[in-house]
Amino acid sequence: MKRFFALFLAAVLTCSAASPASAIDFSVKGQWNMGFGAADTKFTSRYRDSERRRHKSNNTDTFAARQRLLLQLDAAISENLSGTVMFHIGPQKWGYAGQGGALGADGSMVKVRQAYIDWAIPDTTIRTRMGIQNFAMPYAAGGSAVFDLRGAAINTHLDFNDNIGLTAFWFRPFNDNYDSSASVYEDNGDPSGYLDNMDLFSLILPMNFESISLTPWVMYGIQGRNTGNFASYKYSGLADGAPAITLTPYLNALGQGGGLNVSRYGSTSKTYGSMFWAGLPVKIRSFDPWNIELDLNYGYVEEMGKFDVLTRNDPNDIRRGSTQRQGWLIKALIGYNLDWGTPGIFGWYASGDDGNIKNGSERMPSVCPYTFLTSFMGDGNLAWGPGGDFLDLNDSLAGTWGAGLQLADISFTEKLTHTLRVAYWGGTNSPAMVKYMDTAYAWESTNNHFEGPYMTSNDGLLEFNLVNIYKMYENFNINVELGYIANFMDDNTWKKNYRDFGSYDKQDIWKMQIIFTYSF
Numbered sequence: 001m002k003r004f005f006a007l008f009l010a011a012v013l014t015c016s017a018a019s020p021a022s023a024i025d026f027s028v029k030g031q032w033n034m035g036f037g038a039a040d041t042k043f044t045s046r047y048r049d050s051e052r053r054r055h056k057s058n059n060t061d062t063f064a065a066r067q068r069l070l071l072q073l074d075a076a077i078s079e080n081l082s083g084t085v086m087f088h089i090g091p092q093k094w095g096y097a098g099q100g101g102a103l104g105a106d107g108s109m110v111k112v113r114q115a116y117i118d119w120a121i122p123d124t125t126i127r128t129r130m131g132i133q134n135f136a137m138p139y140a141a142g143g144s145a146v147f148d149l150r151g152a153a154i155n156t157h158l159d160f161n162d163n164i165g166l167t168a169f170w171f172r173p174f175n176d177n178y179d180s181s182a183s184v185y186e187d188n189g190d191p192s193g194y195l196d197n198m199d200l201f202s203l204i205l206p207m208n209f210e211s212i213s214l215t216p217w218v219m220y221g222i223q224g225r226n227t228g229n230f231a232s233y234k235y236s237g238l239a240d241g242a243p244a245i246t247l248t249p250y251l252n253a254l255g256q257g258g259g260l261n262v263s264r265y266g267s268t269s270k271t272y273g274s275m276f277w278a279g280l281p282v283k284i285r286s287f288d289p290w291n292i293e294l295d296l297n298y299g300y301v302e303e304m305g306k307f308d309v310l311t312r313n314d315p316n317d318i319r320r321g322s323t324q325r326q327g328w329l330i331k332a333l334i335g336y337n338l339d340w341g342t343p344g345i346f347g348w349y350a351s352g353d354d355g356n357i358k359n360g361s362e363r364m365p366s367v368c369p370y371t372f373l374t375s376f377m378g379d380g381n382l383a384w385g386p387g388g389d390f391l392d393l394n395d396s397l398a399g400t401w402g403a404g405l406q407l408a409d410i411s412f413t414e415k416l417t418h419t420l421r422v423a424y425w426g427g428t429n430s431p432a433m434v435k436y437m438d439t440a441y442a443w444e445s446t447n448n449h450f451e452g453p454y455m456t457s458n459d460g461l462l463e464f465n466l467v468n469i470y471k472m473y474e475n476f477n478i479n480v481e482l483g484y485i486a487n488f489m490d491d492n493t494w495k496k497n498y499r500d501f502g503s504y505d506k507q508d509i510w511k512m513q514i515i516f517t518y519s520f
Contacts, residue, residue: 023077030071030520035386037513038063041393043453043487045507047441057504064387065094066101070113080120088113114150125159135169138204138215140281141293141333142346142373142380145397146219147200147277149173149240149368167204173243173367174198178226188225188267195224195271200367211286221275225268225304228323241368242449246396247275247301249325249361250353250446250454251309251436261310261438273302275365289337291344299364300326309357309436313499319436324360327351329397331373341410341418346373347403352428352457357436363398363429369450370395373404374423375465376483376511386513388448395450399429404463415472421465427455431493440494441504453489460488479515484508 042058049055068090076082088111092101100107116131135155136148153171160166178196202219228248251262277299284292303324311317328351335344351362370392372380377393385391394400404423411417433456437443443459446452455461468480487506495503 025076027074027076028072029074030069032067032069032518033382033384033515034067034517035384035513035515036063036065037386037390037511039387039390039509039511039513040507041389041448041509041511043444043447043485043489043506043509044441044504046505047439048503052502060387060389064390066091066099066386067094068092068384072114080122081118083117084114085112086114087111125165126156127158128154128156130154135171136370137202137219137277137279138206138217138281139279139295140213140283141295141331142348143369143371143378143395145295145297145329145331145350145364145366145369145371145395146279146299147367148370163208165206167202167206169200169202169204171200171202172197173200173241174223174227178229180226190226194226196226196229198223198227200275211284213281213283213285215279215281217279219277221277222272223275223301223304224272225270228304242446242451243367245446245449245451246366246369246398247325248323248365249321249357250363250399250433250451251307251321251357261313261436262307268305270304273304274300275302276300277365291333291335291337291342293333295329295331297329297364298326299328299366301365303360310438312435312496313438313501319357321357321436322360325363325365326360327362327364327398329364331371331397333373335408340412342408344406344408345404346406346423347401348373348397349401350397350399350428352399353430353433355430355432363451364396366396366398366450369397371397373402374421374463375467375481376485376509377423377425377461377463380465381467381481382479382515382517384515385511386515390511390513392450393448393452394425398451399427400455401426401428415470417469419465419467421463421467423463423465425455425461425463427457427459429454429456431456431458434493434496435498439502440496441502443489443494456490456493458490458493460490462486462488475519477517477519479517481511481513481515483511485510 040058044057046054047057070088072086074084090109092099092109094101096102100109114132114134116129116133118129120127132152134150135153136144137146151171151173153169155169157167158165175197176193178193180192200219200221204217206215280296282294303322305323307321308318309321311319331348333344333346335342350364354362370379372378375381379392379395402423402425406421408419409417443454464484466482470478472478487508489506
């Protein structure tokens with residue numbers, strides 16, 4: 001770490017000294033986060049296995065402390081040509097040697113978060129960004145339910161006039177990661193790194209007017225027949241996202257590790273499969289002080305082979321399922337701006353599985369979603385916490401519906417603001433899907449993987465958020481958050497007398513955290 005900072009500062013000082021001759025303007029900016037908190041984020045306190053033995057569900061520490069640093073260097077020769085690199089140092093869990101947080105602090109946790117160049121065609125409004133960059137599909141209410149992530153891309157934007165523009169991009173999330181020796185699929189006979197790329201292409205039409213903004217967009221993608229074989233990837237542990245869960249049917253996601261009650265992933269004669277998403281974000285400002293935000297989304301992933309799944313854990317009752325996934329989502333937020341804060345209501349409804357695995361999943365697929373209508377189940381507040389399970393329990397909203405009330409940015413004292421939020425979560429998946437699960441507590445299997453828990457139309461959760469932000473200095477904030485989720489998962493739906501199905505004891509979950517943020 002010391003060596004990295006010495007080299008980085010030397011590079012900045014050297015470049016700065018040379019900047020008058022080279023006419024390059026260098027700037028540095030970044031952010032430190034220090035987070036401390038306590039939480040229990042398992043919706044089950046204990047579970048019983050197939051032999052009725054009791055096990056504690058949560059074996060992680062209640063208290064968590066970690067930090068991170070985002071450091072960005074910009075090198076601009078003019079407004080038409082510049083380069084940017086951002087380093088991510090951390091997250092470093094305090095006391096953990098694997099992340100450089102133990103005695104001596106010698107771990108290597110320096111990563112390149114972004115690295116791109118920006119350039120413009122002379123005498124035009126056409127601007128292009130090339131390289132590792134952050135990009136989100138347009139949204140209006142509470143974040144993107146499709147894609148909001150960093151990766152390798154080319155992004156070009158053109159302004160037709162002050163109100164209308166056009167953006168086109170090519171994004172490559174995956175390529176050359178497939179390891180044929182570790183495949184969980186039936187053998188296609190393909191070597192490692194073959195037909196395992198995923199490419200996404202999008203057109204976005206932003207239209208901004210005084211009283212309304214709308215940004216229709218479409219995104220088409222292709223994935224090779226080995227792309228979805230994530231369990232075989234040479235480099236386990238993707239930097240972000242959970243595509244094995246968000247792009248496939250729930251049952252297929254559970255079986256990605258080759259176990260549970262899902263097996264026999266069929267090979268396919270297809271070389272590539274199609275993917276498609278579309279969205280329409282709308283922001284209406286014509287009824288000031290009312291603010292109205294609305295999103296419509298649709299997504300589709302073509303079937304790439306089939307899989308077998310046990311019914312009621314009975315090896316004599318095996319069903320064949322499709323890996324196709326398609327669905328839709330609508331979400332909205334309405335706020336009323338007042339001098340002391342913004343009261344508002346929000347809600348969403350997403351399609352869910354219909355109980356028939358032969359036609360695939362009816363939940364909307366996503367590449368890497370980050371919605372933030374709430375800050376415990378979702379990605380709200382700072383989009384970061386003292387521990388990885390302090391947020392992001394469900395970022396896609398797939399297979400759920402919900403409604404909530406909030407009082408946002410309440411301020412009665414200078415430098416201090418509060419946001420209070422309550423939201424009910426319900427499921428839109430058919431209860432008939434339970435008979436394909438491997439355990440009574442399978443609904444919690446994808447928790448903290450963008451789509452958990454799996455909720456049927458009989459299940460519910462009630463979430464509470466309280467966020468307090470104290471701006472001590474211009475660049476220094478203290479953020480205190482309390483979160484609680486009451487668990488109304490339906491025992492009659494999940495506690496079935498199936499073979500080796502087990503059982504569970506459910507519980508509510510909670511968190512409390514404080515994060516110190518210095519931005520410069």
